[in-house]
Amino acid sequence: MTATAKKSFSIWDLANPTRFLSFADKLMPWLLGLSVITFAIGLYMTFFVAPDDYQQGATVKIMFIHVPSAWLAMGAYTMMAMSSIGTLVWKHPLADVSAKSAAPLGAVFTFLSLVTGSLWGKPMWGTWWVWDARLTSMLVLLIIYLGLISLWRTIDDPIKAGKASAILTLVGFVIIPIIKFSVDWWSTLHQPAGVITLDGSKVHSTILIPLLVMALAFTFMFIMMHMKIMKNEILRRRIRTMHMQAARRAASSQTGNKQ
């Protein structure tokens, strides 16, 4: 991992936290710019291009926040699962940092999709919450995120915590599709009448394009925040290392005097 050949830049060079930090610093303004621009376009299209629904009125525009949040909620977990493989198989020092940083983001986006879903549902269903398959799956995903975050927080040693969380993330990655499947089964068993579903093929382009732009904007924002959190985590670990070195240096100078 101490890449000596600096001739060609490869993705593996980012394994080095120092190099990653400078790379992240260079990338940050670009990501910020891209997210501001895409958000500006996306929000403009949301408010002025996308039509109101003939039944739901302007409420339908919650979708432009709700759907990208839900996508990112699942995307963040996929990313954590890939990072976990990096932690367990290649012992990549940044993989663990990446997974740990993605967890709170994933939880926030899951929460956001639940809240927007609930706000959207209130005028539709007349209640803040229904045990609909999608909402229920998202709620379970939120609980899994929160469980992972608490596992990270309870184990003191960051490396042990990273590995334990990586194992749980991967177990979850295998089981989450089964949970999704079982919740769908359960939902159809109890609610044969279909609730509002977004039928992909029927979506008109005046809705689809703003949706995709918003999804892009959310993704840029996600990447930017993820890098920022990773940077903080790396710096936090450096401080921890420096503290330990200081303690050790003090200890060795003491025994040095005695001998």
Next chain:
Amino acid sequence: MSAMAALFKREIQLSVRVGGGALMGVLFFLIVVTVFPFAVGPDLNLLARLGPAILWIGALLATLLGLDRLYQADQEDGSLDLLLLTDHPLEMVVLIKCTAQWVATGLPLVLAAPLLSLFLNLEPIGIAAVTATLLVGTPALTLIGSVGAALTVILRRGGLLLSILILPLTIPILIFGVSASIGAVTDPAPFTTPFYILCAISLLMLIIGPIASAAALRTAQE
């Protein structure tokens, strides 16, 4: 006696002698089932409808709550170190420990289920269905719970965290277990489909459980 048979015998001896593991689990199960009617009322028709769900929730909680010491006891007294110093695969050790744990705590729950079903006014076919689903499903609960027990092995008070981590992952087992039980008594709903899916999930846990638990134990042991 082979190494794994010796391990199985030791685990059974320990769970029978320490704090009456099997009895405590069944007692907890009994109390959960007893408390439910106080919450929902003594209406026998309602209880018959909720019966499979109540029994499954009771079994789920009784299984998970008994798991936090599965590896912790061995970790604390140094036995876990010594269990690692052989060429027996740790996955196999985990599987044997889980089997013993299930025989000592899960199987008694399955055996108690028919008796407790009577309190909930289940009809005979429903009793058979609930018992069958518990027989197939509780090993899966033990195996997935074992992952949680291994992840929290170094934490002094890991019991609560274990439940937080593992309960969401047991949702499919709960859904198909209860669905199959209800399917056996309610006419249009099928019994076999959810029952087979439940079997498939149990078999999958038979693979995931030992591998993930062993990985977690190795991490903790470093």
Next chain:
Amino acid sequence: MQLIVKGLSCIRGGRPVLENVTFTLDQGKALVVTGPNGIGKSSLLRTLAGLVHANAGTLTLKGGDEELNVGQQAHYFGHADAIKPALSLKENLDFWQSFYGQPTRTAYEALSEVDLGDLTDMPAAYLSAGQRRRLSLSRLLVCHRPLWLLDEPTSALDAASEHKLEILMAEHLKEGGLIVAATHAPLGLLDPDRLHLGREQIADPFVDETTALSDQPQESDR
């Protein structure tokens, strides 16, 4: 048989606990590891046992079983007693004998060696601290493993038991065994090799660079 350790290094929680430990131990010899507290004596023994993964260096038991690693041919006798209070003394020993294989003495013979022969069928819960330590020690006698790794073996032992331990160690060496012990006790009978771990061995130019630790790959497990 010869234990060869070359350049053994180990990092725990971002902190180097062993740096470049090298020694060779011949058949029938003991190595006494000394040094101030917290210098890594326990870590050295755990690394030799394979319980802690070494970041660098090699470990070989020349003339041992090719298919097993060093830890699988070693008895590890650490601070924890690995005793189950609910089992009798004999059951405790029988388990490790079956689990490890290669039996040498029966449980009764081993217990007699450490003066616990009269208590064979008593639950281990009733033992005093010193007796527990001796029971734990008798585990080394029920099955054969060429290398003994002893971490402070004399702690909680009285003078007579300590003398007994020296005799057992001498017997093991005479039979061609090897011993690595971290201890302050003189162990006069054995004429051991000595290894002193001091601060100077830990000091290393690498780790003074602030970024060095976070830039290194994490310590890996097997």
